[in-house]
Amino acid sequence: MQIGMIGLGKMGLNLVKNMIRNGNEVVAFDLNADNVKLAEEAGAIAATSNEDLVSKLQAPKTVWIMVPAGKPTDSTVEELVSLLSSGDYLIDGGNSFYEDSVRHNEIAAAKGINFFDCGTSGGKDGALNGGNFMIGGPSKEAFEHLVPLFEGIAQEDGYLYTGKPGSGHYLKMVHNGIEYGMMEAIGEGYDVLQNSQFEYDNEAVAKVWSHGSVIRGWLMELAEEAFAKDANLENITGVMHSSGEGKWTIQEALKLGVPVPVIANSLFVRNYSEQDDTFTGKVVSSLRNGFGGHAMDMKK
Numbered sequence: 001m002q003i004g005m006i007g008l009g010k011m012g013l014n015l016v017k018n019m020i021r022n023g024n025e026v027v028a029f030d031l032n033a034d035n036v037k038l039a040e041e042a043g044a045i046a047a048t049s050n051e052d053l054v055s056k057l058q059a060p061k062t063v064w065i066m067v068p069a070g071k072p073t074d075s076t077v078e079e080l081v082s083l084l085s086s087g088d089y090l091i092d093g094g095n096s097f098y099e100d101s102v103r104h105n106e107i108a109a110a111k112g113i114n115f116f117d118c119g120t121s122g123g124k125d126g127a128l129n130g131g132n133f134m135i136g137g138p139s140k141e142a143f144e145h146l147v148p149l150f151e152g153i154a155q156e157d158g159y160l161y162t163g164k165p166g167s168g169h170y171l172k173m174v175h176n177g178i179e180y181g182m183m184e185a186i187g188e189g190y191d192v193l194q195n196s197q198f199e200y201d202n203e204a205v206a207k208v209w210s211h212g213s214v215i216r217g218w219l220m221e222l223a224e225e226a227f228a229k230d231a232n233l234e235n236i237t238g239v240m241h242s243s244g245e246g247k248w249t250i251q252e253a254l255k256l257g258v259p260v261p262v263i264a265n266s267l268f269v270r271n272y273s274e275q276d277d278t279f280t281g282k283v284v285s286s287l288r289n290g291f292g293g294h295a296m297d298m299k300k
Contacts, residue, residue: 001149002027004053005044006076007066007094008035010293011120014127015066015093015153017042022152029053050076054083060145062089064118069096069244077104077115086112089145093118093133097248098170101136105165114142117165119172122155123291130155134175136168137161170252177249177263183287184266186219187280194232194279203227222290223283230286237297238281240270241288 001024005016008030016026020043028039029047040046047053054061061084065076073096080090090113092101101117108115119134126132133154137143143161150159162168193200206224210216226233246267253260273281288294 001025001062002058003149004029004047004057004061004063005039005066006030006050006053006063006080008032008039009066010124011093011127012066013038013042014124015064015120015131016044018128018131018153019149020044024149024152027053027056050079051083054080059085060087060089061085062091062146062149064091064093066093066120069094069100073100073104077107081108081111081113084111084113087114089114089116089142091116091118091135091146092169093120095119095172095176095243095245096169097244098166098168098173101169102166105138109138114138114145115165116143116146117168119168119175121172121175122158124293125291126155130158133159134168134171135159135161136163136165136170138165173245173248173252176243176245177260180246180249180266180270181262182219183284184262184269184280186215186223186287187278187283190223190283191279202231218291219287222287226283226286226290233279233282233286235299236282236285237299238273238277238279238285239297240273240281240284241294242267242270243294246270 003019003024004027005012006029008028013035016028016039019026026044027047028036028044029050030036036046045056047056063080067073067076073092073094090108105115116135116137120131122131131154133150140161162171203224206220206227210220210224246263250260250264250267285296289296
Protein backbone atom coordinates (compact mmCIF):
# COMPACT_ATOMS: atom_id res chain seq x y z
CA MET A 1 0.00 0.00 0.00
CA GLN A 2 0.96 3.67 -0.20
CA ILE A 3 1.72 5.47 3.05
CA GLY A 4 3.14 8.80 4.17
CA MET A 5 5.64 8.87 7.07
CA ILE A 6 6.20 12.08 9.02
CA GLY A 7 9.10 11.94 11.48
CA LEU A 8 12.30 10.21 10.39
CA GLY A 9 14.24 9.81 13.61
CA LYS A 10 15.79 6.55 14.77
CA MET A 11 12.40 4.79 14.80
CA GLY A 12 10.67 6.51 11.89
CA LEU A 13 13.50 5.99 9.41
CA ASN A 14 13.77 2.30 10.27
CA LEU A 15 10.02 1.90 9.87
CA VAL A 16 10.30 3.47 6.42
CA LYS A 17 12.95 0.92 5.44
CA ASN A 18 10.80 -1.89 6.86
CA MET A 19 7.73 -0.70 4.96
CA ILE A 20 9.59 -0.39 1.67
CA ARG A 21 11.15 -3.83 2.08
CA ASN A 22 7.65 -5.24 2.50
CA GLY A 23 6.38 -3.77 -0.76
CA ASN A 24 4.87 -0.48 0.39
CA GLU A 25 5.36 2.85 -1.37
CA VAL A 26 6.43 5.46 1.20
CA VAL A 27 6.35 9.23 0.95
CA ALA A 28 8.57 10.67 3.69
CA PHE A 29 9.01 14.03 5.41
CA ASP A 30 10.99 15.35 8.37
CA LEU A 31 11.94 18.83 9.49
CA ASN A 32 15.55 17.67 9.16
CA ALA A 33 16.37 17.61 5.45
CA ASP A 34 19.25 15.18 6.04
CA ASN A 35 16.79 12.63 7.41
CA VAL A 36 14.58 13.06 4.33
CA LYS A 37 17.61 12.38 2.14
CA LEU A 38 18.34 9.18 4.07
CA ALA A 39 14.76 8.04 3.54
CA GLU A 40 15.02 8.87 -0.15
CA GLU A 41 18.21 6.83 -0.41
CA ALA A 42 16.28 3.93 1.15
CA GLY A 43 13.70 4.15 -1.65
CA ALA A 44 11.14 6.60 -0.28
CA ILE A 45 9.62 9.52 -2.18
CA ALA A 46 10.81 12.76 -0.60
CA ALA A 47 8.37 15.44 0.53
CA THR A 48 9.19 19.02 1.49
CA SER A 49 6.34 19.59 3.96
CA ASN A 50 3.32 17.92 5.51
CA GLU A 51 1.16 19.51 2.81
CA ASP A 52 3.47 18.29 0.05
CA LEU A 53 3.42 14.78 1.53
CA VAL A 54 -0.38 14.63 1.63
CA SER A 55 -0.59 15.93 -1.95
CA LYS A 56 1.53 13.01 -3.18
CA LEU A 57 -0.78 10.35 -1.70
CA GLN A 58 -3.75 8.73 -3.41
CA ALA A 59 -7.15 8.36 -1.73
CA PRO A 60 -7.86 6.89 0.68
CA LYS A 61 -4.71 8.50 2.03
CA THR A 62 -2.79 6.97 4.94
CA VAL A 63 -0.35 9.02 7.00
CA TRP A 64 1.76 7.70 9.89
CA ILE A 65 3.32 10.25 12.25
CA MET A 66 6.36 9.44 14.38
CA VAL A 67 7.11 12.67 16.21
CA PRO A 68 7.70 13.50 19.91
CA ALA A 69 4.67 13.32 22.20
CA GLY A 70 2.96 16.47 23.39
CA LYS A 71 2.92 19.72 21.46
CA PRO A 72 4.78 18.39 18.37
CA THR A 73 2.18 15.64 17.97
CA ASP A 74 -0.70 18.03 18.74
CA SER A 75 0.34 20.49 16.05
CA THR A 76 1.04 17.74 13.51
CA VAL A 77 -2.33 16.08 14.06
CA GLU A 78 -4.15 19.41 13.79
CA GLU A 79 -2.40 20.27 10.53
CA LEU A 80 -2.99 16.85 9.01
CA VAL A 81 -6.68 16.87 9.93
CA SER A 82 -6.97 20.10 7.95
CA LEU A 83 -5.18 18.49 4.96
CA LEU A 84 -6.84 15.05 4.91
CA SER A 85 -10.37 14.18 3.84
CA SER A 86 -13.20 11.97 5.06
CA GLY A 87 -12.26 8.31 4.71
CA ASP A 88 -8.51 8.91 5.02
CA TYR A 89 -6.34 7.29 7.70
CA LEU A 90 -4.08 8.91 10.31
CA ILE A 91 -1.80 6.81 12.54
CA ASP A 92 0.09 8.16 15.56
CA GLY A 93 2.90 5.67 16.18
CA GLY A 94 4.72 7.75 18.80
CA ASN A 95 4.60 7.57 22.59
CA SER A 96 1.61 9.86 23.07
CA PHE A 97 -0.37 9.94 26.32
CA TYR A 98 -3.56 7.98 25.77
CA GLU A 99 -5.84 10.88 26.79
CA ASP A 100 -4.19 12.97 24.05
CA SER A 101 -4.99 10.18 21.59
CA VAL A 102 -8.64 10.16 22.66
CA ARG A 103 -8.72 13.90 22.00
CA HIS A 104 -6.96 13.54 18.65
CA ASN A 105 -9.50 10.93 17.61
CA GLU A 106 -12.34 13.32 18.38
CA ILE A 107 -10.72 16.00 16.20
CA ALA A 108 -10.17 13.55 13.35
CA ALA A 109 -13.58 11.87 13.64
CA ALA A 110 -15.33 15.23 13.31
CA LYS A 111 -14.00 15.30 9.75
CA GLY A 112 -14.58 11.61 9.04
CA ILE A 113 -10.88 10.71 9.28
CA ASN A 114 -9.97 7.31 10.73
CA PHE A 115 -7.50 7.97 13.56
CA PHE A 116 -5.45 5.11 15.03
CA ASP A 117 -3.22 5.36 18.10
CA CYS A 118 -0.40 2.86 17.65
CA GLY A 119 1.84 1.89 20.55
CA THR A 120 5.14 0.87 18.95
CA SER A 121 7.56 -1.49 20.69
CA GLY A 122 10.64 -3.46 19.74
CA GLY A 123 13.11 -0.61 19.62
CA LYS A 124 15.19 0.36 16.61
CA ASP A 125 15.79 -3.23 15.56
CA GLY A 126 12.08 -4.03 15.71
CA ALA A 127 11.22 -0.98 13.65
CA LEU A 128 13.64 -2.19 10.99
CA ASN A 129 13.16 -5.96 11.07
CA GLY A 130 9.74 -6.66 12.58
CA GLY A 131 8.14 -4.60 15.30
CA ASN A 132 5.38 -4.93 17.86
CA PHE A 133 2.29 -2.77 17.54
CA MET A 134 -0.70 -2.12 19.81
CA ILE A 135 -3.37 -0.28 17.82
CA GLY A 136 -6.52 1.47 19.00
CA GLY A 137 -9.00 3.03 16.61
CA PRO A 138 -12.58 3.73 15.57
CA SER A 139 -13.56 0.17 14.56
CA LYS A 140 -12.28 -3.28 13.65
CA GLU A 141 -13.80 -2.76 10.21
CA ALA A 142 -11.77 0.41 9.61
CA PHE A 143 -8.66 -1.37 10.87
CA GLU A 144 -9.00 -4.03 8.17
CA HIS A 145 -7.66 -1.48 5.67
CA LEU A 146 -4.39 -1.38 7.64
CA VAL A 147 -3.97 -5.11 8.22
CA PRO A 148 -1.74 -5.69 5.15
CA LEU A 149 0.61 -2.95 6.36
CA PHE A 150 0.97 -4.40 9.86
CA GLU A 151 1.18 -7.98 8.58
CA GLY A 152 4.31 -6.94 6.72
CA ILE A 153 6.13 -4.76 9.24
CA ALA A 154 5.34 -6.65 12.47
CA GLN A 155 6.79 -9.86 13.79
CA GLU A 156 4.49 -12.87 13.49
CA ASP A 157 1.64 -12.30 15.97
CA GLY A 158 3.28 -8.94 16.71
CA TYR A 159 0.31 -6.62 16.22
CA LEU A 160 -3.06 -6.30 17.91
CA TYR A 161 -6.14 -4.19 17.32
CA THR A 162 -6.91 -3.25 20.92
CA GLY A 163 -10.31 -1.59 20.59
CA LYS A 164 -11.59 1.94 20.92
CA PRO A 165 -9.43 5.07 20.43
CA GLY A 166 -6.79 5.54 23.11
CA SER A 167 -6.54 1.84 23.93
CA GLY A 168 -3.39 1.33 21.87
CA HIS A 169 -1.37 4.00 23.62
CA TYR A 170 -2.85 2.96 26.97
CA LEU A 171 -1.55 -0.58 26.44
CA LYS A 172 1.87 0.73 25.38
CA MET A 173 1.94 2.94 28.49
CA VAL A 174 1.42 -0.07 30.77
CA HIS A 175 3.93 -2.07 28.69
CA ASN A 176 6.55 0.60 29.38
CA GLY A 177 5.70 0.63 33.07
CA ILE A 178 6.39 -3.12 33.18
CA GLU A 179 9.60 -2.49 31.25
CA TYR A 180 10.74 -0.04 33.96
CA GLY A 181 10.34 -2.71 36.64
CA MET A 182 12.07 -5.44 34.63
CA MET A 183 15.12 -3.30 33.86
CA GLU A 184 15.36 -2.13 37.47
CA ALA A 185 15.40 -5.75 38.70
CA ILE A 186 18.17 -6.66 36.23
CA GLY A 187 20.18 -3.61 37.25
CA GLU A 188 19.80 -4.31 40.97
CA GLY A 189 20.79 -7.95 40.50
CA TYR A 190 23.98 -6.94 38.74
CA ASP A 191 24.68 -4.39 41.46
CA VAL A 192 24.64 -7.19 44.05
CA LEU A 193 27.03 -9.24 41.90
CA GLN A 194 29.32 -6.25 41.43
CA ASN A 195 29.59 -5.73 45.19
CA SER A 196 29.90 -9.40 46.15
CA GLN A 197 33.00 -11.31 47.26
CA PHE A 198 33.09 -13.13 43.90
CA GLU A 199 34.57 -12.01 40.59
CA TYR A 200 31.98 -12.49 37.89
CA ASP A 201 32.36 -11.93 34.16
CA ASN A 202 29.26 -9.82 33.58
CA GLU A 203 29.06 -10.65 29.88
CA ALA A 204 29.33 -14.38 30.58
CA VAL A 205 26.64 -14.14 33.26
CA ALA A 206 24.27 -12.42 30.83
CA LYS A 207 25.06 -15.08 28.22
CA VAL A 208 24.32 -18.02 30.49
CA TRP A 209 21.15 -16.35 31.78
CA SER A 210 20.06 -15.90 28.15
CA HIS A 211 20.18 -19.64 27.47
CA GLY A 212 17.43 -21.55 29.23
CA SER A 213 17.10 -19.57 32.46
CA VAL A 214 13.78 -18.25 33.76
CA ILE A 215 14.95 -14.65 33.23
CA ARG A 216 16.14 -15.12 29.65
CA GLY A 217 14.98 -12.59 27.07
CA TRP A 218 15.92 -9.64 24.90
CA LEU A 219 16.86 -7.40 27.82
CA MET A 220 19.37 -9.99 28.98
CA GLU A 221 20.76 -10.23 25.46
CA LEU A 222 21.15 -6.44 25.44
CA ALA A 223 22.95 -6.67 28.78
CA GLU A 224 25.36 -9.16 27.22
CA GLU A 225 26.00 -6.78 24.33
CA ALA A 226 26.58 -3.85 26.70
CA PHE A 227 29.08 -5.78 28.83
CA ALA A 228 30.86 -6.99 25.69
CA LYS A 229 31.59 -3.34 24.87
CA ASP A 230 32.44 -2.24 28.42
CA ALA A 231 32.97 -5.08 30.91
CA ASN A 232 32.09 -3.05 34.00
CA LEU A 233 30.33 -0.11 32.32
CA GLU A 234 33.12 2.16 33.48
CA ASN A 235 32.66 4.67 30.67
CA ILE A 236 29.11 5.71 31.54
CA THR A 237 27.39 7.20 34.56
CA GLY A 238 24.47 5.61 36.36
CA VAL A 239 22.01 8.34 35.38
CA MET A 240 18.77 6.73 34.17
CA HIS A 241 16.61 9.03 32.07
CA SER A 242 12.83 8.60 31.74
CA SER A 243 10.56 9.07 28.74
CA GLY A 244 7.46 9.70 30.87
CA GLU A 245 5.43 6.54 30.29
CA GLY A 246 6.39 4.97 33.61
CA LYS A 247 5.08 8.08 35.35
CA TRP A 248 1.84 7.93 33.34
CA THR A 249 1.37 4.29 34.33
CA ILE A 250 1.76 5.15 38.01
CA GLN A 251 -0.63 8.10 37.73
CA GLU A 252 -3.22 5.86 36.08
CA ALA A 253 -2.75 3.21 38.77
CA LEU A 254 -3.31 5.82 41.47
CA LYS A 255 -6.48 6.95 39.72
CA LEU A 256 -7.74 3.36 39.57
CA GLY A 257 -6.60 2.45 43.07
CA VAL A 258 -4.33 -0.32 41.75
CA PRO A 259 -1.10 -0.98 43.72
CA VAL A 260 2.02 -0.93 41.51
CA PRO A 261 4.92 -0.84 44.01
CA VAL A 262 7.54 -2.31 41.66
CA ILE A 263 6.82 0.11 38.83
CA ALA A 264 6.56 3.07 41.22
CA ASN A 265 9.83 2.26 42.94
CA SER A 266 11.61 1.82 39.61
CA LEU A 267 10.63 5.37 38.66
CA PHE A 268 11.70 6.75 42.03
CA VAL A 269 15.08 5.05 41.61
CA ARG A 270 15.45 6.65 38.20
CA ASN A 271 14.75 10.04 39.75
CA TYR A 272 17.29 9.26 42.48
CA SER A 273 19.88 8.34 39.85
CA GLU A 274 19.98 11.99 38.83
CA GLN A 275 21.66 12.62 42.21
CA ASP A 276 23.70 9.48 42.86
CA ASP A 277 25.78 7.14 40.68
CA THR A 278 25.05 3.41 41.00
CA PHE A 279 25.90 0.26 39.07
CA THR A 280 22.17 -0.42 38.84
CA GLY A 281 21.84 2.86 36.96
CA LYS A 282 24.68 1.96 34.61
CA VAL A 283 22.98 -1.32 33.67
CA VAL A 284 19.56 0.24 33.11
CA SER A 285 21.03 3.11 31.12
CA SER A 286 22.90 0.68 28.87
CA LEU A 287 19.74 -1.41 28.35
CA ARG A 288 17.72 1.67 27.34
CA ASN A 289 20.47 2.60 24.90
CA GLY A 290 20.52 -0.93 23.54
CA PHE A 291 16.86 -1.22 22.60
CA GLY A 292 15.89 2.36 21.90
CA GLY A 293 19.06 4.30 21.27
CA HIS A 294 18.27 6.47 24.30
CA ALA A 295 21.12 8.73 25.39
CA MET A 296 23.60 7.60 28.00
CA ASP A 297 25.54 10.09 30.12
CA MET A 298 29.22 9.37 29.51
CA LYS A 299 31.88 9.97 32.11
CA LYS A 300 33.97 13.06 31.46
